[in-house]
Amino acid sequence: MAKLFAALVAVITIVSTGIFVARTWWLPPDISVVGPSIDSQLVETMVAAGVLFVVSQLTLAVFVWRVSDEKKERPIRRFPGGATPLVVLATALVGVEVLTLSLVGSKIWYNTFLAPVPANALKVDVQAGQFAFYFRYPGPDGTFGTPHPDKIDEGGGNFFGLDPANDIDARDDIVTAELAVPVNRPVLLTMHAKDVIHSFYVPELRLQQDFVPGLVIPLHFTATQVAKTEIVCTQLCGLGHYNMKTYLEVMSQADFDKWLKDQAAAQ
Amino acid sequence: MTTVSTPPTVAHHHGPPTTFISKYVFSTDHKVIGKQYLGLALVAVTTGMVLSWYMRFHLAFPDAKAPGLGTITPEQYLQLMTMHGTIMVFFVLTTAPFAGFGNFFLPLHTGAEDMPFPHFNMMSFWVTLTAFLVLVAAFVVPEGPPLAGWTAYAPLSAVGSGSGPGEGTGQTLWAISIFIFCIGQLLGALNFICTVLDMRTKGLSLARLPYVTWAWFITSVIGLIAFSVLSSACVLLILDRVAGTSFFIPAGLVVNDRVLTHAGGSPLLWQHLFWFFGHPEVYIAILPGFGIISTILPAFARKPLLGPRVMIGCMAAIGFLSYTVWGHHMFLSGMNPTSAMGFSVPTLIITIPATIATLLWLGTLYGSKYRFTTAGLFCLGFISVFITGGLSGFFLAQPSIDTYLHATYFVVAHFHFVMAVAAIFGIFAGTYFWFPKMFGRMMNETLGKWHFALTFIGVYAVFMPMHYLGLAGNVRRYSSFPAEYMGQALPLHKWITIAALFTGAVQLIFLYNLIRSRFAGEQAPDNPWEATSLEWSTQSPPPWDNFGGRHLVVSHGPDEYGVQSPRGDYIMQTDPP
Numbered sequence: 058m059a060k061l062f063a064a065l066v067a068v069i070t071i072v073s074t075g076i077f078v079a080r081t082w083w084l085p086p087d088i089s090v091v092g093p094s095i096d097s098q099l100v101e102t103m104v105a106a107g108v109l110f111v112v113s114q115l116t117l118a119v120f121v122w123r124v125s126d127e128k129k130e131r132p133i134r135r136f137p138g139g140a141t142p143l144v145v146l147a148t149a150l151v152g153v154e155v156l157t158l159s160l161v162g163s164k165i166w167y168n169t170f171l172a173p174v175p176a177n178a179l180k181v182d183v184q185a186g187q188f189a190f191y192f193r194y195p196g197p198d199g200t201f202g203t204p205h206p207d208k209i210d211e212g213g214g215n216f217f218g219l220d221p222a223n224d225i226d227a228r229d230d231i232v233t234a235e236l237a238v239p240v241n242r243p244v245l246l247t248m249h250a251k252d253v254i255h256s257f258y259v260p261e262l263r264l265q266q267d268f269v270p271g272l273v274i275p276l277h278f279t280a281t282q283v284a285k286t287e288i289v290c291t292q293l294c295g296l297g298h299y300n301m302k303t304y305l306e307v308m309s310q311a312d313f314d315k316w317l318k319d320q321a322a323a324q
Numbered sequence: 325m326t327t328v329s330t331p332p333t334v335a336h337h338h339g340p341p342t343t344f345i346s347k348y349v350f351s352t353d354h355k356v357i358g359k360q361y362l363g364l365a366l367v368a369v370t371t372g373m374v375l376s377w378y379m380r381f382h383l384a385f386p387d388a389k390a391p392g393l394g395t396i397t398p399e400q401y402l403q404l405m406t407m408h409g410t411i412m413v414f415f416v417l418t419t420a421p422f423a424g425f426g427n428f429f430l431p432l433h434t435g436a437e438d439m440p441f442p443h444f445n446m447m448s449f450w451v452t453l454t455a456f457l458v459l460v461a462a463f464v465v466p467e468g469p470p471l472a473g474w475t476a477y478a479p480l481s482a483v484g485s486g487s488g489p490g491e492g493t494g495q496t497l498w499a500i501s502i503f504i505f506c507i508g509q510l511l512g513a514l515n516f517i518c519t520v521l522d523m524r525t526k527g528l529s530l531a532r533l534p535y536v537t538w539a540w541f542i543t544s545v546i547g548l549i550a551f552s553v554l555s556s557a558c559v560l561l562i563l564d565r566v567a568g569t570s571f572f573i574p575a576g577l578v579v580n581d582r583v584l585t586h587a588g589g590s591p592l593l594w595q596h597l598f599w600f601f602g603h604p605e606v607y608i609a610i611l612p613g614f615g616i617i618s619t620i621l622p623a624f625a626r627k628p629l630l631g632p633r634v635m636i637g638c639m640a641a642i643g644f645l646s647y648t649v650w651g652h653h654m655f656l657s658g659m660n661p662t663s664a665m666g667f668s669v670p671t672l673i674i675t676i677p678a679t680i681a682t683l684l685w686l687g688t689l690y691g692s693k694y695r696f697t698t699a700g701l702f703c704l705g706f707i708s709v710f711i712t713g714g715l716s717g718f719f720l721a722q723p724s725i726d727t728y729l730h731a732t733y734f735v736v737a738h739f740h741f742v743m744a745v746a747a748i749f750g751i752f753a754g755t756y757f758w759f760p761k762m763f764g765r766m767m768n769e770t771l772g773k774w775h776f777a778l779t780f781i782g783v784y785a786v787f788m789p790m791h792y793l794g795l796a797g798n799v800r801r802y803s804s805f806p807a808e809y810m811g812q813a814l815p816l817h818k819w820i821t822i823a824a825l826f827t828g829a830v831q832l833i834f835l836y837n838l839i840r841s842r843f844a845g846e847q848a849p850d851n852p853w854e855a856t857s858l859e860w861s862t863q864s865p866p867p868w869d870n871f872g873g874r875h876l877v878v879s880h881g882p883d884e885y886g887v888q889s890p891r892g893d894y895i896m897q898t899d900p901p
Contacts, residue, residue, distance in 0.1 A: 058701065062777070062780070065777070069784050073788045077791075077792075081792065082792035082796040082812075084795060084797065095724055095727065095728060098722065098724050098725055102718055106719070109715055110711065110712065110715050113682065114708060117707055117711070120686060121689070121694070124691075124692055125694070125696065131693075133625075133626060135630075136630050136687035136688075136691065140631025143680065143684065143687055144631070144634055144680055144683075147683055150679075151675055151676045154718075155669070155672040155673060155675070155676075158718070158722055159669055162722045162723065162725070163724075166661065166723045169727060170661035170664075171662065187579075187580075206577070206578050209581075218578075251577070252483075252578060252579045252580075253479050253483070253487055254477055254479070256656070256731065258731070258799065263728045264727060267656055269658040270479055270574050270591055271575065271576075272574075272592075289799055289809070291730070291799050291800075292731070293473045293477065293480070295488035295491075296398050296402065296488050297398065298398075299804055
């Protein structure tokens with residue numbers, strides 16, 4: 058049984074590592090400015106964790122194999138040097154790893170969530186509710202109308218609770234069920250939730266952020282390729298959670314302008 | 325063995341039970357309470373596993389009829405998931421390794437006749453059982469159990485039935501159940517701490533306590549803080565639900581076309597309170613496993629643990645750091661993104677004591693004369709699955725990677741390996757090791773080894789592919805994956821489901837072995853493994869007062885193996901100096 062266990066550990070280690078290395082299941086293509094640095098950080102972590110995984114699992118397998126061959130009459134052997142070298146090794150190895158990952162990672166995190174938003178960013182207001190996303194573009198006046206929760210009427214198409222009769226800013230707001238953005242232009246989302254917590258996840262943007270009732274959360278990104286991908290909710294929000302999704306369409310500036318015009322005309 | 329006559333001051337503070345009720349039901353005997361906890365955990369783990377089978381069945385075959393449930397609806401899936409997570413985390417991973425084994429063996433390890441507050445101890449179990457019954461009562465109320473997940477994020481969990489099926493009475497029962505559970509664990513933790521600090525027999529310094537006893541002690545300290553906070557949070561949640569308060573509900577919510585009148589609360593407050601408990605809870609589940617492995621490994625390696633004080637330091641460091649990392653569950657929650665770095669660094673640092681502990685186990689194995697018993701094999705399996713689960717933590721501790729992997733199956737793989745499978749391997753190791761002491765009979769080793777080998781293969785077959793799903797961006801907590809979304813993942817989901825059903829079925833071998841050995845197993849000697857700690861100095865099973873009135877004197881450390889002695893290659897703690 059000892060040798061079987063050692064063999065099992067070795068086989069599981071090699072096969073599972075092989076599947077990672079072959080990238081049989083892997084991240085979808087990245088279409089964002091921050092994506093390459095996130096991917097690079099993930100791959101570096103994968104290599105570091107992968108080496109530790111293979112070395113430690115195979116060490117376990119080898120130790121078990123060798124121990125199972127030991128003769129009963131021989132004395133036990135202490136680990137050379139005792140615990141101190143292991144403590145130093147673990148602290149140094151993992152410490153350096155922690156320091157490196159934290160330093161590089163903090164720069165990526167800053168660029169993704171904390172960097173100032175460029176002034177030319179396209180502003181889109183996003184509301185999440187059970188079980189749909191709605192997007193709002195400010196229209197020609199560049200200003201969003203004020204939402205009123207008590208005026209939300211989904212049956213009547215007033216998803217944000219706008220009051221165009223009394224609010225001039227709201228009159229030209231363009232509300233859509235899908236998010237369209239121009240390629241290579243920064244986009245600033247202002248995210249809020251109508252009822253419970255939801256989340257905005259676009260794997261291709263390498264971006265995820267929760268919507269929290271009571272908070273307006275800014276999120277910015279720049280898409281680098283024309284593409285159509287899914288936006289999915291990743292925070293458990295109720296029975297229709299699995300089906301809460303819509304599309305992100307990244308268009309050329311000209312196509313985006315035309316799309317926005319068509320949406321405005323259809324309001 | 326050195327003993328002295330029992331002085332009057334240490335005489336047993338409650339007489340031997342005389343009736344069936346006082347002996348087996350409302351018992352104040354820590355050993356009976358330990359068995360009761362383990363029995364509850366066995367019922368709970370069976371329930372939780374069956375629920376996970378239904379979940380996995382639905383994910384792989386969404387249109388097929390599940391036995392007993394028919395075609396599973398999206399809300400049923402979420403209800404199964406919520407109950408699976410809640411039952412497993414609270415009533416299995418907390419009760420079995422900590423309350424179960426801890427109750428039975430902690431007083432034995434300290435040479436005490438019982439815990440200092442036996443009635444609190446009895447109450448702790450019955451309160452916990454009540455919590456379990458309140459939770460499972462949610463299955464029979466209209467609309468069924470809650471669907472908000474084991475984390476019960478507000479406001480979904482706070483605003484009542486309008487937010488979804490099960491969010492009415494079912495969610496209230498959940499909150500009440502967890503509150504009651506916390507009370508039970510606080511009573512238990514108090515007893516554990518006092519037993520370790522005040523009830524040690526003569527000569528038993530803290531340094532001579534077995535590693536698992538240290539683990540239970542540290543876990544108790546963690547639990548005392550963690551469950552206090554969670555119980556308070558549950559009270560606030562219950563008040564939001566039934567008394568109209570707004571601790572977790574902000575103004576202006578429109579739920580199910582109704583504008584709520586609540587105002588002023590914060591959904592993030594629930595997350596902070598929950599995860600302030602929730603992350604230490606991971607260590608409440610796994611630290612007893614650390615202790616069990618550190619205690620059992622030397623017994624089968626026939627050599628002392630490498631770096632005994634370092635191991636205790638690692639467990640204490642993990643216990644301390646566990647309170648500095650809760651925000652890593654909330655990197656993307658809307659919490660100020662700057663604080664993510666403050667939570668990321670300690671999360672990464674906590675891997676240092678965990679890595680040291682793993683290396684110490686490997687160093688102990690090196691050059692040993694390992695006895696490959698079933699318990700010994702589960703120790704080795706623990707090391708393997710803990711390495712696997714621990715390393716995926718490197719990814720999720722980094723906010724910049726979490727932004728992609730958060731809420732995907734990568735997270736499911738991570739916490740199942742490190743918190744569930746590793747802890748369960750620790751429980752299995754403990755069961756095979758201590759069963760002879762608990763019941764006076766040996767478990768069948770052949771069945772045990774089959775159980776180990778098939779379970780080891782099974783857990784890797786189930787949980788390793790979940791890493792691949794997560795890397796591909798497969799979101800967790802979805803009841804189905806239509807072809808246009810993650811359709812390419814369906815074959816992998818089918819594989820996982822088949823592997824999960826297989827691994828679950830393998831547990832029948834364990835169940836059969838457990839029941840058969842209990843009644844027909846070979847009679848166990850007092851010290852079948854030639855181990856050293858105090859429980860092996862008494863009969864199998866121990867008498868009601870543990871040591872038959874003997875007052876033990878301890879002269880040795882907890883793992884003096886690999887030495888020349890009249891016994892062979894080990895010295896028991898009670899042997900003369």
